[in-house]
Amino acid sequence: MTEQKFRIGITQGDPNGIGWEVIIKALADPRITEFFTPVIYGSTRAAACHRNAIAEIEQFSYVPVASAAEARRGKINLVACGEMAEVQPGKPTPEAGRAAVEALRTAMRDLKAGELDALVTAPFDKETVQSDDFRYTGHTEYLAAELEGESMMIMCSDVLRVGLVTKHIPVSEIAASISKEKIVGDLRILRRSLIEDFGVVEPRIAVMALNPHAGDGGLLGREEQEIIRPAIVEAFREGVLAFGPFAADGLFAGGGYAKYDGILAMYHDQGLAPFKSLSPDGVNFTAGLAAVRTSPDHGTAFDIAGKDKADPQSMRNAIYTAIDIVRNRAAWSEWSSNPLPRAEREKSNRDAASKERPAADKE
Known part of the structure; x- marks a missing residue:
């Protein structure tokens, strides 16, 4: 795997935002292509506009390609899409929203075709991307629909990893969107991701409460007693090392989060x-x-x-994390393919030893 030069797709996000700036700065060091092959999806006009606004970068060049299948190793590759008549940095416009969606969809085409090993997305504006054929509240929801999976938004760093039960919904809808089944399912997803994507042998997961002081025994809400705690118990019986529910302020202010490999938050701002x-x-x-x-x-x-x-830096970290996760998944697939249970392996060893013993006795 060390010889593999992964092809990493990078979408421009909103051309009027900082997406192109952080992409150019993250890829400016020519040594970056020694680790992976970048394939950017976006507007050549937006690339030139933002490149000209960056003072300290002496050189940034790319090779135009039709798709990731044509990407050249050792080069920064660009699939031209999401072009704009006018780039207006700092202004959210419908044209910029359309360009962001076009770049994302073009990258999704290559991702589905197996021409990319991973996708890194620069941010877009959730309002300007809305149209008759794009009604998603974020990248996470779009990817889940396109790839037909049970997705989970996980914020990760060297310090902690936080998964979310609810994502981009109004605060007024959070309590009604939480259920025992949803939490159990999310704990399964989080545990599996921590094992396969992050290499944790058997993760310990802290589950946050919904209400202040974890509901104070029902005085401040009963979701902890009726939904969250029963979900933790059920998941624990399945083998998930889940603990809680914990009041968010106590878990973070007291440093308790450091005892766990992952944290499951009930809603967006509680975790982020x-x-x-x-x-x-x-x-x-x-x-x-x-x-x-x-x-x-x-x-x-x-x-x-x-x-x-x-x-x-966050864009660099996103690229490096994507590469790490691709490697971890490949390693996990290799480790877990056609596994021989320990009991069967030991039985086979004992049987083999018993067959060899008489011959040794005769000698």
Whole structure:
């Protein structure tokens, strides 16, 4: 696997945001292509616009290709798509939204065809991407529909990994969207991802409460007693090392999160607010799907777009994490293919030894 140069697709996101800036900065070091083959999906006009706004990068060049199948090793490759009549850094526009979706769909074509090993997505604007044929609240929901899997949004870093039960929904709908079955299913997905994608042998998972103080015995809500705790018990009986429910403030403020390999949060801000505070350059990973997709943990940042102020570290981390997960999945597949149960293996060894023993006695 060390000889493999993975083909990593990178979508431009919103051309008027900081997507192109962080992509160019992340790929500016020519040594980057020694580790993987980048295939960018986006507008040549947007690439030129943002490249011209970056002062310290002396050179950034790419090879135009029709698809990832034509990607050249040792080069930055660009599949031209999502072109725009006018690039307007800092302005959310319907044209930019359409361009972001076109780049994403073109990359999805190559991902489904097996021409990419993983996909890294720069952020788009959730409002401007909406159209009659694109009604998704985020990349995670779109990928789940296209790849037909049970997806989970996991924010990951060297410090912690946080999975979400509910994602991009109004706060008023969170309680009604949580069920025992949903939590048990998400615990299964999170455990499997921690094992296969992150190489944790047997992960310990902390489950957050929904209400303040974990409901205070029902005084502040009964979801902990009626939904979350029974889900934890059922998952534990299945072999998932799940613990809780824990009040979010206590778990993070007291440093208790460090005792666990993963954390399951009930809703978006409950998990992402502490995660981003502890991991400013974290990565968004979509678990539970056949294909690997990551992204930076920031948004379009229209306020600094085109001003050469965007930090590319989260984009770099997203690329490196995607490569690590592809490698981990390949290693897991090799380790777990046609497994011979220990009992059967020991029985075979005993049978072989018993057959050899009489011959040795005769000698």
